[in-house]
Amino acid sequence: MRAAVLVGHGGPDQLVVREVADPVLGPGDVCVEVTAAAVNNTDIWTREGAYGPNPEHPTGWLGLPIECPRIQGGDAAGLVRAVGDGVDATLVGRRVLVDPAEYDAPGPDATPVRILGSERDGGFAERLVVPVGQVHDVTDSPLDDGELAALPIAAGTAMGMLDRAHVGSGDTVVVTGASGGVGMAAVQLAAALGGRVIAVSSAGKGPVLRDAGAADVVDRAAPDLHRRVADLAPGGVDVVVDVVGGDGFGEWVGVLRRHGRIVVAGAIAGPHVTIDLRALYLEQRRIIGSTMHTRAQFERLVDLARRGSVRPVVAARLPLEEIHEALRLLRAGDAIGKIVLLPPAGV
Numbered sequence: 001m002r003a004a005v006l007v008g009h010g011g012p013d014q015l016v017v018r019e020v021a022d023p024v025l026g027p028g029d030v031c032v033e034v035t036a037a038a039v040n041n042t043d044i045w046t047r048e049g050a051y052g053p054n055p056e057h058p059t060g061w062l063g064l065p066i067e068c069p070r071i072q073g074g075d076a077a078g079l080v081r082a083v084g085d086g087v088d089a090t091l092v093g094r095r096v097l098v099d100p101a102e103y104d105a106p107g108p109d110a111t112p113v114r115i116l117g118s119e120r121d122g123g124f125a126e127r128l129v130v131p132v133g134q135v136h137d138v139t140d141s142p143l144d145d146g147e148l149a150a151l152p153i154a155a156g157t158a159m160g161m162l163d164r165a166h167v168g169s170g171d172t173v174v175v176t177g178a179s180g181g182v183g184m185a186a187v188q189l190a191a192a193l194g195g196r197v198i199a200v201s202s203a204g205k206g207p208v209l210r211d212a213g214a215a216d217v218v219d220r221a222a223p224d225l226h227r228r229v230a231d232l233a234p235g236g237v238d239v240v241v242d243v244v245g246g247d248g249f250g251e252w253v254g255v256l257r258r259h260g261r262i263v264v265a266g267a268i269a270g271p272h273v274t275i276d277l278r279a280l281y282l283e284q285r286r287i288i289g290s291t292m293h294t295r296a297q298f299e300r301l302v303d304l305a306r307r308g309s310v311r312p313v314v315a316a317r318l319p320l321e322e323i324h325e326a327l328r329l330l331r332a333g334d335a336i337g338k339i340v341l342l343p344p345a346g347v
């Protein structure tokens with residue numbers, strides 16, 4: 001089958017589209033014919049080995065080098081074509097969304113420890129084999145396969161952030177990086193949960209963000225960004241959903257109401273930040289670290305997808321063979337919405 005294979009850490013030349021052997025179906029597994037697979041920053045960071053503190057020692061997200069060759073791709077949707085021993089055969093032919101995570105324990109609140117495309121072969125391929133517990137039947141969802149594939153990592157991460165920060169109806173929620181994959185999903189999901197969303201983004205993206213559910217959109221380049229956001233929430237903001245970090249991070253603390261929360265899952269503007277701790281502890285505010293989702297959070301997302309209550313924006317759909325162009329578009333940051341790859345079955 002055709003697949004996009006990481007042959008080592010480094011630049012785009014380390015990702016090669018080529019013929020590989022079909023994945024082997026074991027007991028308890030399902031084989032999914034991939035019809036759509038979305039790209040994420042993690043595909044680039046994993047290839048570059050950019051997760052560690054030392055560029056001389058490239059690592060994946062677990063702090064270890066990735067074992068290559070590795071088929072990349074954490075986001076996949078498709079059709080079940082075969083099942084292994086012990087798996088209900090009526091799953092064959094069902095349309096499924098694949099949870100990219102394997103967890104450290106059974107149960108709804110376990111932590112992801114292995115991710116598709118990183119510790120296990122992923123979805124940038126014609127076929128993918130995963131344990132049956134990682135597939136969710138979405139046959140009747142009104143979303144098309146590209147929209148479904150756009151969900152797992154970005155919207156799963158957003159769902160994890162909102163849940164860990166206890167976002168609920170009536171909350172005022174600031175979302176940074178709001179035009180990106182995680183940010184846009186956070187805007188949509190927070191609005192769907194009944195929150196009032198203030199989106200922070202570069203200029204010109206207001207109409208799309210308002211369509212996604214933002215009540216207000218603030219230009220991230222405004223010199224008085226934090227004061228402008230504070231003016232929009234006179235009683236203080238309940239939650240800041242942040243994937244940006246960088247120089248502006250510390251000022252978000254002062255924008256929160258007493259007992260308000262910042263939940264952080266990314267650091268696209270830089271991982272080292274400065275905070276006035278007095279603003280944190282005197283007002284009993286909290287900073288919450290969040291990575292990906294739990295089984296329960298993913299189920300919640302799948303449930304919304306089944307009902308069409310969340311609908312990701314897809315900016316582009318390209319054949320799998322054009323993965324380098326897809327990753328270039330992602331890195332350029334001009335496209336609003338997810339970029340989806342179509343293996344031969346999805347074209």
Ligand SMILES: NC(=O)c1ccc[n+]([C@@H]2O[C@H](COP(=O)([O-])OP(=O)(O)OC[C@H]3O[C@@H](n4cnc5c(N)ncnc54)[C@H](OP(=O)(O)O)[C@@H]3O)[C@@H](O)[C@H]2O)c1
Binds near residue numbers: 040042177200333
């Ligand atoms: N922990 C996890 O589980 C997890 C999962 C997924 C992603 N992430 C991380 O979360 C971050 C966002 O991921 P993503 O997939 O949403 O990325 P993305 O699609 O590239 O979106 C990031 C957005 O941030 C904004 N941005 C870019 N550079 C910025 C800067 N210097 N200052 C302020 N805003 C900036 C851009 O929007 P505007 O130009 O419109 O502002 C961009 O659309 C990344 O760091 C990623 O590695 C973490």
